[in-house]
Amino acid sequence: MTASTTVQGLREHRPDVLADLLTRFGREIQTVAYLIVRDTGDADEVLADTLLTALERGHQLRDETALRAWLLRIATNRALGMRRRSVRLLQLGSLPETASPDAMDTESLDRAALKDALGSLPPRIRAAIALRYYADLNVDEVAAALGTSRNTVKTQLRIGLDRMRDQLRDGGSEAAALGAEVNHV
Numbered sequence: 001m002t003a004s005t006t007v008q009g010l011r012e013h014r015p016d017v018l019a020d021l022l023t024r025f026g027r028e029i030q031t032v033a034y035l036i037v038r039d040t041g042d043a044d045e046v047l048a049d050t051l052l053t054a055l056e057r058g059h060q061l062r063d064e065t066a067l068r069a070w071l072l073r074i075a076t077n078r079a080l081g082m083r084r085r086s087v088r089l090l091q092l093g094s095l096p097e098t099a100s101p102d103a104m105d106t107e108s109l110d111r112a113a114l115k116d117a118l119g120s121l122p123p124r125i126r127a128a129i130a131l132r133y134y135a136d137l138n139v140d141e142v143a144a145a146l147g148t149s150r151n152t153v154k155t156q157l158r159i160g161l162d163r164m165r166d167q168l169r170d171g172g173s174e175a176a177a178l179g180a181e182v183n184h185v
Helices: 003-011 017-037 040-056 064-087 106-119 123-134 139-146 150-170 173-182
Strands: none
Touching: 003 017, 003 064, 017 040, 017 064, 017 123, 040 064, 064 123, 064 139, 106 123, 106 150, 123 139, 123 150, 139 150
């Protein structure tokens, strides 16, 4: 399906476009949602909600070229809303089994340190970083997705990267090396 066919299908509320949206944008939407909510099940729920909302509100999409950004905005809003609601709940879980430090490779340690640093940020700053650096949206697109100004996004990105850099620098030798890489972002 072409982008214009998909958008036309959304405007006509045709359920067959959901498969195309899932194929083309599902992984990215799910990952951005996960980076915000930090739970796989919740990210799956955000993905499903995003696709259903797109089907219901497809007539609101005016610019065919903005489909991806529009979907990411819906997903971001859903994920942030879910985060706000879950703050009120006490989440209990079992401790994950951890491998010994010798069994973990450097890439896993780096990824875990980066994930922890990102997870320590407030949800809106985490959303700005996920949209900017994972979804590769420009600052104006991130601002549109978050419903805020361009300057607010720039500030959120600066604060978020600074906090991540500090946390990675303070986190140990592997994280410190990764902190140096975050300086280049």
